[in-house]
Amino acid sequence: MPQRLRKFIGMVALVALVIVYALVAMAIASARLADSAWYVHLAFFGLSGLVWVVPAMFIISWMERPARREDAR
Numbered sequence: 001m002p003q004r005l006r007k008f009i010g011m012v013a014l015v016a017l018v019i020v021y022a023l024v025a026m027a028i029a030s031a032r033l034a035d036s037a038w039y040v041h042l043a044f045f046g047l048s049g050l051v052w053v054v055p056a057m058f059i060i061s062w063m064e065r066p067a068r069r070e071d072a073r
Helices: 003-032 038-051 053-063
Strands: none
Touching: 003 038, 003 053, 038 053
């Protein structure tokens, strides 16, 4: 797969990941944390604000892989 196409697909995947992840985190927070203490909110949003980095890291590393010889132009 050409590098430009891989980066475009990765960019679309990253945008979709961030949007879906933010909506899911917000839905979980509003459904489960409505009556919780402030420190529970802080812990949840702190943790959920960092967890999305793991799948994004895999997408970015896939995007940055060098093209194979037969794909390179």
